[in-house]
Amino acid sequence: GESVGLHLPTLSVQEGDNSIINCAYSNSASDYFIWYKQESGKGPQFIIDIRSNMDKRQGQRVTVLLNKTVKHLSLQIAATQPGDSAVYFCAESSNTGNQFYFGTGTSLTVIP
């Protein structure tokens, strides 16, 4: 099966600092990746996605970087705010399947 994992289960950052959350994947055929944010008691929310023909994509305060050589992606959050405290998941899929595979998540805590 697929293997999507995160390097660190927890991350604490000071408010205003930048956060970096990492994710490794094992399927070299994966060509589409999504980052989700999940707040306590809620369902995951889409943050940003990236396809394998790109190595960087930016959104509002967030950037996703994809390194296909080492099968690694990261989520960077600029000027982290208390509202960013949540669990962040990466998910990947390939164009040959209908399924997404999710990592176990990193819990981000923002310290005021």
Added chain:
Amino acid sequence: DAGITQSPRHKVTETGTPVTLRCHQTENHRYMYWYRQDPGHGLRLIHYSYGVKDTDKGEVSDGYSVSRSKTEDFLLTLESATSSQTSVYFCAISENLAEQFFGPGTRLTVL
């Protein structure tokens, strides 16, 4: 939650009883998914649907069945609930196999 509702939101049941969870969407999206979320495992796919009456198994489908008789409804049934099926269940929808929108979740406890 992108026009997705799940019912019930919480349920406590006993081992051996049948349980049906309902996912309802108002977005007319083609794809619907059922996941379970457990500590240390992240989200794992149970079953998914790619159209009315078209369903397929995910990685943890044993003990679960699904039905989709209408575009807007996707039902997940536990024929005989076991304690190992205690979990939080999420429904998700997608139009084009890309971004998935998730429902609020159903917390199921099997005693």
